[in-house]
Amino acid sequence: MTSDWPGVQLHVVTGKGGTGKSTVAASLALALADEGRDVLLCEVEGRQGIARMFDVDPLPYEERRLATGLAREGGRAGTVHALHVDPEAALLEYLAMYYRLGRAGRALDRFGVVEFATTIAPGVRDVLLTGKVYEAVERNSRNKGAIRYDAVVLDAPPTGRIVQFLNVSNELAGLAKVGPIRSQADTMMTLFRSPRTAVHLVTVLEEMPVQETTDGIAELRAVDLPVGGVVVNLVRPQELGADQLASADADTVARDLTTAGVGLSPGLVEGLVRTGHEAAERRALEDRQRRLVAALDVPTYELPRLTQGGDLAALYELAALLRTQGMA
Amino acid sequence: MSAAPRHLDVDALLDDRGVGIVVCCGSGGVGKTTTSAALALRAAERGRKVVVLTIDPARRLAQSMGIEALDNTPRPVSGADRAAGGHLDAMMLDMKRTFDEVVESQASPDKARQILENPFYVALSSSFAGTQEYMAMEKLGQIRRDAERDGTYDLIVVDTPPSRSALDFLDAPERLSSFLDGRFIKLMLAPARGPARLVTAGLGLVTGALTKVLGAQVLRDLQTFVTAIDTVFGGFRQRAMATYALLQDSRTAFLVVAAPEPDALREAAYFVDRLSEDRMPLAGLVVNRAAERPDGDLSAEAAYAAAERLRERPESGTDEGTESTDAAVTAGLLRLYADQERLVERETRLRGRFTAAHPGVSTVVVPALPSDVHDLDGLRRVGGLLAR
Numbered sequence: 001m002t003s004d005w006p007g008v009q010l011h012v013v014t015g016k017g018g019t020g021k022s023t024v025a026a027s028l029a030l031a032l033a034d035e036g037r038d039v040l041l042c043e044v045e046g047r048q049g050i051a052r053m054f055d056v057d058p059l060p061y062e063e064r065r066l067a068t069g070l071a072r073e074g075g076r077a078g079t080v081h082a083l084h085v086d087p088e089a090a091l092l093e094y095l096a097m098y099y100r101l102g103r104a105g106r107a108l109d110r111f112g113v114v115e116f117a118t119t120i121a122p123g124v125r126d127v128l129l130t131g132k133v134y135e136a137v138e139r140n141s142r143n144k145g146a147i148r149y150d151a152v153v154l155d156a157p158p159t160g161r162i163v164q165f166l167n168v169s170n171e172l173a174g175l176a177k178v179g180p181i182r183s184q185a186d187t188m189m190t191l192f193r194s195p196r197t198a199v200h201l202v203t204v205l206e207e208m209p210v211q212e213t214t215d216g217i218a219e220l221r222a223v224d225l226p227v228g229g230v231v232v233n234l235v236r237p238q239e240l241g242a243d244q245l246a247s248a249d250a251d252t253v254a255r256d257l258t259t260a261g262v263g264l265s266p267g268l269v270e271g272l273v274r275t276g277h278e279a280a281e282r283r284a285l286e287d288r289q290r291r292l293v294a295a296l297d298v299p300t301y302e303l304p305r306l307t308q309g310g311d312l313a314a315l316y317e318l319a320a321l322l323r324t325q326g327m328a
Numbered sequence: 329m330s331a332a333p334r335h336l337d338v339d340a341l342l343d344d345r346g347v348g349i350v351v352c353c354g355s356g357g358v359g360k361t362t363t364s365a366a367l368a369l370r371a372a373e374r375g376r377k378v379v380v381l382t383i384d385p386a387r388r389l390a391q392s393m394g395i396e397a398l399d400n401t402p403r404p405v406s407g408a409d410r411a412a413g414g415h416l417d418a419m420m421l422d423m424k425r426t427f428d429e430v431v432e433s434q435a436s437p438d439k440a441r442q443i444l445e446n447p448f449y450v451a452l453s454s455s456f457a458g459t460q461e462y463m464a465m466e467k468l469g470q471i472r473r474d475a476e477r478d479g480t481y482d483l484i485v486v487d488t489p490p491s492r493s494a495l496d497f498l499d500a501p502e503r504l505s506s507f508l509d510g511r512f513i514k515l516m517l518a519p520a521r522g523p524a525r526l527v528t529a530g531l532g533l534v535t536g537a538l539t540k541v542l543g544a545q546v547l548r549d550l551q552t553f554v555t556a557i558d559t560v561f562g563g564f565r566q567r568a569m570a571t572y573a574l575l576q577d578s579r580t581a582f583l584v585v586a587a588p589e590p591d592a593l594r595e596a597a598y599f600v601d602r603l604s605e606d607r608m609p610l611a612g613l614v615v616n617r618a619a620e621r622p623d624g625d626l627s628a629e630a631a632y633a634a635a636e637r638l639r640e641r642p643e644s645g646t647d648e649g650t651e652s653t654d655a656a657v658t659a660g661l662l663r664l665y666a667d668q669e670r671l672v673e674r675e676t677r678l679r680g681r682f683t684a685a686h687p688g689v690s691t692v693v694v695p696a697l698p699s700d701v702h703d704l705d706g707l708r709r710v711g712g713l714l715a716r
Contacts, residue, residue: 018357018587049591095541104537111534112512158356160384181542207700208386209357237667240660248657256658259641260634262626271623272661279664281698 015202033069033078198228370711
C-alpha cells in the first residue's frame with residue numbers, strides 16, 4: 001500500500017483534548033520511519049508526553065534518538081528522533097543562529113526579555129515554537145551537522161488553537177507589520193501552506209470532537225492551511241450493527257449460552273441483553289458521527305480502542321494499522 | 329491491591345451552605361463542562377441559588393441552557409425546577425470582553441481607549457496563553473462580589489478552561505503579577521532611570537538587539553502599551569491576589585475531574601498535589617466515563633471462550649435459517665461483555681494507583697453514558713449519577 005501523503009514532509013497532528021492526538025502522532029512517526037528514513041517527532045506543549053509514551057527520561061531541548069521505526073515486511077526500519085521544543089531555548093537558539101547576538105542575547109535574558117517574550121508576549125511564543133519546527137523541516141545552513149529528516153511529525157496544540165498556532169503571520173500582523181521577525185514568519189507560512197505540509201485531525205466518534213473537527217477543517221481551509229486526513233481514534237469493536245445489538249432478546253441469549261455450555265448465573269442473561277441495548281444506543285450515535293466524518297470528504301483512518309493499551313507495543317500496533325490504511 | 333478511596337458525597341457538598349464556590353478543574357476532554365453544568369443544575373433543584381460559569385460548552389448543551397449568546401451576562405436557565413426555592417443562571421465567558429471591562433474600570437476613559445486600541449493589548453487580551461484562565465478567575469471574583477452585595481447567588485460553580493496544563497489557571501494570577509513586576513516591564517517604563525552605568529550600557533545592548541529582531545515600530549508600540557497600561561497595573565495585581573485568596577477560602581471547594589485514562593489521572597494527581605501545596609481546599613475527585621462492570625459472574629476469559637465456541641458451532645441441526653445469525657449476536661454480546669470486563673479491570677488498576685498515592689482524596693466514579701448529554705434531562709441524569 002502506498003502512502004496517501006507522498007510529498008508531505010511536515011505532518012501536523014491536532015485533535016481535541018482526550019482524543020489521543022499524542023498517541024496518533026507517535027504512531028504516525030513510527031509508521032513513517034521505514035526503509036532507512038529518519039523521522040523527527042516534535043512536541044511543543046511542555047508536557048513531556050513523548051517521554052512518557054516511550055518510557056524514557058524527560059527530553060531536553062535537543063534531538064534525541066528515540067526508537068526504531070516500524071519496518072515493512074522484508075524491509076528495514078528507519079529511526080525516530082524526538083524533540084521537545086522549549087520556547088526560551090528556541091528563542092536563544094534563534095537569536096544566536098540568525099543574529100549572532102552573543103553578548104546581547106545574554107543581556108536579553110538578564111533583563112527578563114526572554115521570559116517576557118516566551119511567556120507573555122502574544123504570538124511570540126507560537127512563532128518561536130513553529131519557527132523551530134520550520135527549521136527542523138528546512139534545516140538552516142547555519143545549523144551545522146544537523147540531521148536532515150525525511151519527515152517531521154508535530155504533536156501540535158489542540159484543534160481549538162491550531163489555526164492560531166500555525167497562522168503565525170496573522171498572529172504577528174497587528175504587531176509587526178514589517179521587520180525581520182515578520183519576514184521570518186512569512187517564510188514559515190510559505191512552508192505551512194505548501195503541499196509539503198498536511199494538518200491531520202484526530203477525533204473520536206462523539207458529538208463535540210466531531211463538531212470541533214468539522215469547524216477546525218473549515219478554519220484551516222479559510223486561511224489556506226492544507227488539511228490532511230482525519231484519524232478516528234478509540235473506535236469500539238463493530239462486529240455487530242446497531243440493529244443486531246438492539247435485537248438481542250433474553251430467550252435467544254439464554255438458549256445460546258446453554259448451547260455454548262455456559263451456566264446461567266443470576267443476572268447474566270439480563271446483563272448481556274442490556275450490554276447489547278446500550279451498545280446499540282452508542283453504535284447509533286457513533287454511526288451518525290461516522291457519517292458526518294465521511295461527509296468531510298478527506299481521507300479517514302480508524303484506530304481501535306485497545307483494551308490493554310498504553311505501552312510501546314501498542315504504538316507499533318497502531319503504527320501498523322495507520323500504514324495498512326495508507327496514512328504512511 | 330490498595331484500599332478503596334473514601335466516597336465523595338456530592339449532595340452533602342451541594343447542600344452545604346458553607347460552600348459558596350465550586351471549581352471544577354482537570355485536563356481537557358474529561359467532561360468538566362458537563363460535570364459543572366450537572367452539579368449546578370442539581371444544586372439549584374435542591375434549593376441553592378446558583379450561577380454556573382462555563383467556558384466552552386457543546387453547542388447543543390449551551391442552547392438547552394439558553395446561553396448560546398456569548399455576552400458575559402448570567403442568564404436564567406428556564407427549564408430548571410424552582411420548586412425547592414432555588415434557581416439557576418448560566419453564562420459563557422467572553423475572555424476579551426472581561427479583560428476590556430477590567431481596563432475600563434481601572435483607567436480613565438481616555439487612557440482606557442488608548443490601551444484598548446494598542447495592538448499589543450489586542451493581541452494580549454485575545455491570545456495570551458493564560459488570559460482565559462486569568463479572566464475566568466477575574467469573572468469569578470466579580471460575580472462573587474456582586475452576589476454578596478445583591479444576594480443574587482449563594483453558590484457559584486466554575487468550569488475551568490481546557491488549558492494546556494490543568495495548572496495554568498492556578499498560575500495565571502501569579503503569572504500576571506510577576507509579569508507586571510518583571511524586570512522587562514520596569515525596563516520599558518524607565519529607560520532613562522538606570523541605577524548604574526552598567527545597567528544603562530546593558531540597556532543600550534538590549535534595546536539595540538530588540539530593534540534588530542523586532543524592528544523599531546514594534547518596539548515603539550510595545551513601549552506605548554507598557555506605559556499606558558502601567559496605570560492599571562496596581563489594580564490588576566490587587567485583584568489577582570484577591571482572587572487567589574478567594575480560592576484558598578474555606579468556602580471554596582475544588583473538584584478535580586478526570587477520566588479513567590493514564591494521562592487524565594496523571595494530570596489529576598499533579599493537580600491534587602498542587603492544590604495542597606497552594607493550600608486550596610480540595611473536596612474530591614470525579615472520575616467520569618468509567619466502564620461499568622456488567623452483571624453476571626462470568627470472567628472475561630470464560631466469555632471470550634464461550635463466544636468462540638458459539639462462532640465455531642456447526643450450523644447443522646438448525647431448522648430456522650436465522651439461528652446462526654442469532655448465535656452471532658450472542659457471541660458478539662459475549663465479546664462486548666468480555667471487553668467491558670477487561671476495561672473495568674484496567675480502569676480499576678489505574679484508579680487504584682491514584683488512590684495509593686493520594687489516599688485521602690474522596691472520589692466518586694461516574695459511569696460512561698451511552699450517548700452525549702445535550703439537554704437538562706441529560707444533566708439531571710448525570711447529576712443523579714454524581715450523587716450516587
